[in-house]
Amino acid sequence: xxxxxxxxxxxxxxxIFLVVITFLMTVFFVAFTAWLEKSFxxxxxxx
Amino acid sequence: xxxxxxxxxxxxxxxxxxxxGENMVPEDTVLVWPNLVYIELISMMFxxxxxxxxxxxxPAPLEEMASADTTPNPTKAPWYFLGLxxxxxxxxxxxAGVVLPTMIIVGLxxxxxxxxxxxxxxxxxxxxxxxxxxxxxxxxxxWYVLIFVGVWFxxxxxxxxxxxxxxxxxxxxxxxxxxxxxVLIQNALGLSDSPLISLGKYGFSIANLITWALFLGYYGxxxxxxxxxxxxxxxKLGFIRYNITMFLFLSMVGVALKMxxxxxxxxxxxxxxxxxxx
Numbered sequence: 001x002x003x004x005x006x007x008x009x010x011x012x013x014x015x016i017f018l019v020v021i022t023f024l025m026t027v028f029f030v031a032f033t034a035w036l037e038k039s040f041x042x043x044x045x046x047x
Numbered sequence: 048x049x050x051x052x053x054x055x056x057x058x059x060x061x062x063x064x065x066x067x068g069e070n071m072v073p074e075d076t077v078l079v080w081p082n083l084v085y086i087e088l089i090s091m092m093f094x095x096x097x098x099x100x101x102x103x104x105x106p107a108p109l110e111e112m113a114s115a116d117t118t119p120n121p122t123k124a125p126w127y128f129l130g131l132x133x134x135x136x137x138x139x140x141x142x143a144g145v146v147l148p149t150m151i152i153v154g155l156x157x158x159x160x161x162x163x164x165x166x167x168x169x170x171x172x173x174x175x176x177x178x179x180x181x182x183x184x185x186x187x188x189x190w191y192v193l194i195f196v197g198v199w200f201x202x203x204x205x206x207x208x209x210x211x212x213x214x215x216x217x218x219x220x221x222x223x224x225x226x227x228x229x230v231l232i233q234n235a236l237g238l239s240d241s242p243l244i245s246l247g248k249y250g251f252s253i254a255n256l257i258t259w260a261l262f263l264g265y266y267g268x269x270x271x272x273x274x275x276x277x278x279x280x281x282x283k284l285g286f287i288r289y290n291i292t293m294f295l296f297l298s299m300v301g302v303a304l305k306m307x308x309x310x311x312x313x314x315x316x317x318x319x320x321x322x323x324x325x
Contacts, residue, residue, distance in 0.1 A: 009221045010207050015310040018192060022303070025188035026181070030173070033180050037173040044170075047075055 121205045129197025130190050136205070137306045139316070139324045146323075147302065154295045161288050178280070186299050225315035228261075228308075229254040249321040262318045262325070265304075269297040 005012050077083070110119070124132045134143035166175035173180050202208035206218035233240055233254035242250025251259075270293050273280050281289050305325070308314045316324040 008207075008218050009223055010209070011223065011310045011313070013209075014207055015307060018196075018306065018310075021195070022185070022188050022192050025191060026185045029184035029187060030180060033171075033173040033184070037171050040171045 120203055121201060123197065123201070126194060126198055130193035133193040133197040133201070134302075137309050138302075141323055142325060150295065150298060157291065157295075161284075161292050163288075164283075182296055182299075189299070189303060223313055225309070225313050227319060228314050228317045229258045229319060231312075231314065232257050246321075255319065258318045265301065266294075266297055269293060269300075 123129060131143065131148060134147060137143070138147065162179055164176060164179070166172055200207055200209070202212075202214045203217050208214050208218070212218075229252070232238070233252070236254070238253045240252050240254070243253050243256065244251045270290070273293065274289070284292060305317060308317060318325040
């Protein structure tokens with residue numbers, strides 16, 4: 001039972017989950033800001 | 048003076064241009080009033096209407112009258128405070144409830160004074176403010192993740208429940224025992240727990256002093272790396288701004304590191320001081 005690293009209290013699973021979801025969300029926010037910059041620049045050039 | 052007041056509105060734009068210098072004002076410049084304020088007013092009215100509509104179709108999730116005999120399990124704060132409540136799992140209540148929220152609020156208030164980079168003013172820029180964007184995005188993501196966990200992954204007794212778990216049953220009592228870092232070091236190196244240094248009624252063992260060194264070393268290395276290898280970054284900010292920025296940034300990353308250490312190495316506190324436990 002104690003050798004089941006995926007069993008309760010799920011410490012490894014929680015750690016991996018938190019790292020992955022935080023990383024993905026950070027990248028999403030950054031990608032969104034980069035996309036915004038690009039589209040604003042395009043709009044300015046079009047004008 | 049009188050002539051200025053009576054000047055037609057169209058002339059105002061050219062006078063602003065003249066005052067600011069031709070190069071500073073792009074051709075398509077518009078005035079805040081009325082161009083921006085009208086849009087803001089209309090957006091505000093739409094947002095209010097949307098909120099009114101949502102409140103009509105979706106009632107507030109009020110529960111039965113509060114009773115001391117039937118306290119809910121788990122007792123969850125409103126969603127916007129669940130990040131704080133989740134922090135309590137990983138940190139001492141004094142830190143999670145007082146110190147960290149204060150640092151977050153003071154840090155957010157301080158941003159305009161610390162970050163005086165003129166790039167990105169009046170236009171949107173990621174490429175010219177990468178550190179600010181990455182740093183803020185990470186902090187925001189961490190905060191959202193803590194809220195998500197509190198809302199969707201905490202069940203009875205504030206235990207962790209995956210969506211596929213049976214949420215109506217209590218999780219088994221944890222077999223994992225959390226240990227303080229200084230105890231781990233003490234056992235690993237076979238050190239004595241008797242105090243090496245005494246400060247009034249407080250004693251500091253060798254293992255405790257090692258945790259002090261690790262803690263201060265984390266900040267020391269963190270402060271030194273940009274200072275030594277990213278001189279432009281340091282010079283741009285100046286001594287005071289640099290130190291405040293790095294302290295806030297390293298503390299933010301430290302929160303994530305402490306959470307990782309607790310989950311992966313079963314460490315309860317990384318540093319025990321007579322005043323607070325981290």
